Amino acid sequence: MAEVVFDEVSKVYADGTRAVSGLSLDVGDGEFMVLVGPSGCGKTTALRMVAGLEEISSGALRIGERVVNHVPSRDRDIAMVFQSYALYPHLSVYDNIAFGLKVKKMSKQEIDRRVRNAAEILGLEQFLKRKPRALSGGQRQRVAMGRAIVREPAAFLMDEPLSNLDAKLRVQMRAEVSRLQRDLGTTTIYVTHDQVEAMTMGDRVAVMRKGELLQVADPQTLYDRPVNLFVGGFIGSPAMNMIEATVTRTNGALAVDVGKQHLELDEGTLSSRPALRAYEGRTIILGIRPEELEEASLAPETPPDRRLRGVVELREALGSELMVHFTVEGTREALTEDVKELAQDAGAPTAERPRESNGSGALLVGRFGARASVEEGKPVEVAVDTRSLHFFDAETSEGIYDAEPKEKGASA
Amino acid sequence: MAAAATETAQFSGQRDTTAARILRALAKTPLQILLAAIGLLWLVPTIGLFITSILPQSSVTSLGWWKIFAHPSLATFSNYSHLFHNAGLTGALKTTAYISVGNTLIVVIVGALAGYAFAWLEFPGRDWLFIGVVGLLVVPLQMALIPMFRLYNTLGIGGTTLSVVLFHAAFGLPFAIFLLRNFFVGIPKDILESARIDGANELWIFLRLILPLGLPAIASVAIFQFLWTWNDLIVSLTFSVTPITVWIFDQLRQFSSSIDVIAPASFISLIVPLAVFFAFQRYFVQGLLAGSVK
Numbered sequence: 261m262a263e264v265v266f267d268e269v270s271k272v273y274a275d276g277t278r279a280v281s282g283l284s285l286d287v288g289d290g291e292f293m294v295l296v297g298p299s300g301c302g303k304t305t306a307l308r309m310v311a312g313l314e315e316i317s318s319g320a321l322r323i324g325e326r327v328v329n330h331v332p333s334r335d336r337d338i339a340m341v342f343q344s345y346a347l348y349p350h351l352s353v354y355d356n357i358a359f360g361l362k363v364k365k366m367s368k369q370e371i372d373r374r375v376r377n378a379a380e381i382l383g384l385e386q387f388l389k390r391k392p393r394a395l396s397g398g399q400r401q402r403v404a405m406g407r408a409i410v411r412e413p414a415a416f417l418m419d420e421p422l423s424n425l426d427a428k429l430r431v432q433m434r435a436e437v438s439r440l441q442r443d444l445g446t447t448t449i450y451v452t453h454d455q456v457e458a459m460t461m462g463d464r465v466a467v468m469r470k471g472e473l474l475q476v477a478d479p480q481t482l483y484d485r486p487v488n489l490f491v492g493g494f495i496g497s498p499a500m501n502m503i504e505a506t507v508t509r510t511n512g513a514l515a516v517d518v519g520k521q522h523l524e525l526d527e528g529t530l531s532s533r534p535a536l537r538a539y540e541g542r543t544i545i546l547g548i549r550p551e552e553l554e555e556a557s558l559a560p561e562t563p564p565d566r567r568l569r570g571v572v573e574l575r576e577a578l579g580s581e582l583m584v585h586f587t588v589e590g591t592r593e594a595l596t597e598d599v600k601e602l603a604q605d606a607g608a609p610t611a612e613r614p615r616e617s618n619g620s621g622a623l624l625v626g627r628f629g630a631r632a633s634v635e636e637g638k639p640v641e642v643a644v645d646t647r648s649l650h651f652f653d654a655e656t657s658e659g660i661y662d663a664e665p666k667e668k669g670a671s672a
Numbered sequence: 673m674a675a676a677a678t679e680t681a682q683f684s685g686q687r688d689t690t691a692a693r694i695l696r697a698l699a700k701t702p703l704q705i706l707l708a709a710i711g712l713l714w715l716v717p718t719i720g721l722f723i724t725s726i727l728p729q730s731s732v733t734s735l736g737w738w739k740i741f742a743h744p745s746l747a748t749f750s751n752y753s754h755l756f757h758n759a760g761l762t763g764a765l766k767t768t769a770y771i772s773v774g775n776t777l778i779v780v781i782v783g784a785l786a787g788y789a790f791a792w793l794e795f796p797g798r799d800w801l802f803i804g805v806v807g808l809l810v811v812p813l814q815m816a817l818i819p820m821f822r823l824y825n826t827l828g829i830g831g832t833t834l835s836v837v838l839f840h841a842a843f844g845l846p847f848a849i850f851l852l853r854n855f856f857v858g859i860p861k862d863i864l865e866s867a868r869i870d871g872a873n874e875l876w877i878f879l880r881l882i883l884p885l886g887l888p889a890i891a892s893v894a895i896f897q898f899l900w901t902w903n904d905l906i907v908s909l910t911f912s913v914t915p916i917t918v919w920i921f922d923q924l925r926q927f928s929s930s931i932d933v934i935a936p937a938s939f940i941s942l943i944v945p946l947a948v949f950f951a952f953q954r955y956f957v958q959g960l961l962a963g964s965v966k
């Protein structure tokens with residue numbers, strides 16, 4: 261058991277690609293840390309530097325008390341689960357799991373005890389004699405896990421270990437890996453591009469983009485207070501609606517104008533985001549999560565100045581709820597670099613259907629109760645939970661919170 | 673009735689009736705006949721050699737080979753039993769075995785180590801060095817005979833079996849390194865990285881992962897090298913060493929009618945590589961395919 265500390269760690273590949281720049285991150289002893297971000301953002305590179313498979317260009321990496329920059333992989337006391345599982349094809353499941361112990365010249369009895377124990381935990385007892393090619397994807401994944409846990413290392417490293425499984429198995433293994441990590445209490449760094457995996461598994465989640473760390477926080481903080489537009493849009497599914505809005509003041513209280521419509525803000529909003537006062541009269545980017553929207557008749561207590569009127573473009577019934585795509589007249593979608601990148605990222609659900617305004621206004625997605633009465637092509641009145649709105653600077657894309665907006669939330 | 677009907681319907685697509693089967697067999701037959709004919713044609717000299725080797729010397733030239741089926745049969749293994757009491761031949765066989773096994777061992781061991789290094793270890797100038805090795809593939813062996821002969825004499829190992837072993841090893845290595853390196857490169861990188869993280873050093877990885885995973889390629893290199901050096905004549909002849917090929921050649925020169933010695937000796941010399949080939953045929957084909965296609 262040990263903590264893993266990145267101190268301004270950078271990686272520049274031989275061809276000049278800057279894969280990771282100035283990464284500083286403390287992974288506590290026993291913590292489950294998830295690195296998440298769109299593909300190509302440097303997650304794997306960061307992990308491989310911890311594993312010793314990639315040289316560190318600058319900065320220091322500590323595992324426990326030791327700076328390991330120049331320590332070879334085999335002496336780092338870590339175990340890694342690869343995306344491909346990397347099982348040894350000519351060895352049986354038993355020998356695969358025992359491999360790392362045999363290397364260490366552990367006694368036969370101790371190896372046997374550990375392998376059988378791991379096999380029992382992972383439900384692999386009846387497969388110990390098989391070769392990897394005779395196993396299903398889920399079983400191979402478990403063998404890879406088994407190989408890691410028998411070593412009882414200082415830290416586990418996992419690079420998208422579930423991405424080769426089908427959706428159903430992925431959900432099941434997600435829970436199993438989480439449970440296993442909790443039981444063992446081993447420091448874990450887990451890489452994924454799937455924000456759902458990140459949110460459900462991580463004690464804390466580190467969001468990366470283009471080699472830089474944007475925010476590290478527990479899942480709830482990440483969801484409630486994203487430091488910038490990118491994190492806001494990346495976390496949550498369906499993704500946050502992001503439209504341009506103007507901050508105004510009416511009879512002493514702050515409000516935002518969305519197109520020709522007006523949304524009154526709470527007192528609470530202002531006290532938790534004092535910096536918002538400075539944006540009075542300026543255009544900002546307003547983030548509204550689909551789950552904060554509801555059809556007005558299902559939320560009758562919402563006052564009229566906290567409603568948006570729009571026209572339904574598309575209605576998707578999921579049984580438990582309704583996904584409603586509607587346009588709000590006179591509004592514009594935020595089109596910053598972040599938003600474009602989010603749309604490009606194949607992992608984001610917005611990529612499938614580009615949100616294009618059809619001239620009259622921005623297209624928003626709402627997650628309504630199943631009983632909402634909406635019809636395509638008809639007007640709809642939408643109640644907005646204005647307590648959970650998100651505000652971002654239109655130029656910098658930074659979230660608007662305290663007077664000093666530069667808060668990375670690195671300590672939680 | 674209904675079941676039978678559906679069954680017919682099911683199989684009507686394949687039309688697996690007796691007539692159809694005969695037709696199919698007929699369609700394939702020309703090719704099979706052709707292949708069998710080519711095979712037989714290639715076997716004729718071998719069979720001829722074998723028959724000659726079991727005829728008494730007096731009959732070889734005067735009687736037809738079919739006399740071995742006569743009563744009493746003329747066939748005899750006395751040629752062979754004589755041979756095995758011939759110190760010259762047994763000595764030559766030992767020399768051949770020493771040369772072909774010895775140089776094959778060197779080529780396999782050094783080739784596998786070098787192939788691994790070229791495939792997976794980082795060291796300066798690696799790729800240039802490998803290009804150099806590939807370049808050596810095209811150097812004709814004959815070109816090196818005289819310079820090596822002089823070098824060996826200077827070193828004082830001229831005329832020894834060792835000199836031939838070293839010569840064969842040197843000329844076998846470029847191809848072995850080339851083939852093995854290309855095969856090893858195809859082993860997934862993750863597996864080796866995983867082993868390193870699991871605590872294995874390079875030697876452990878080489879012995880426990882590379883060798884077993886590369887077995888098909890290694891076996892095919894070994895067979896190639898063994899066959900090629902077993903049958904070699906020119907190198908040993910040049911360096912005045914007498915393996916079986918040279919020994920047979922000598923018989924030919926000394927007594928032009930010594931067919932009763934030459935035929936069985938040739939047959940012995942032929943049967944060993946054949947046995948080796950059939951014993952390892954599985955790896956041979958696998959290794960060639962795996963090495964080239966990847």
Ligand SMILES: Nc1ncnc2c1ncn2[C@@H]1O[C@H](COP(=O)(O)OP(=O)(O)O)[C@@H](O)[C@H]1O
Pocket residue numbers: 273274275277278279297298299300301302303304305306
């Ligand atoms: N060996 C390499 N050489 C050069 N560039 C690389 C190498 N590996 C990865 N990269 C680049 O580094 C960036 C980060 O890659 P990676 O860490 O694999 O991202 P992720 O795992 O987040 O998808 C990408 O732009 C990728 O193209």
Ligand SMILES: [Mg+2]
Pocket residue numbers: 300303304305
């Ligand atoms: Mg990756």
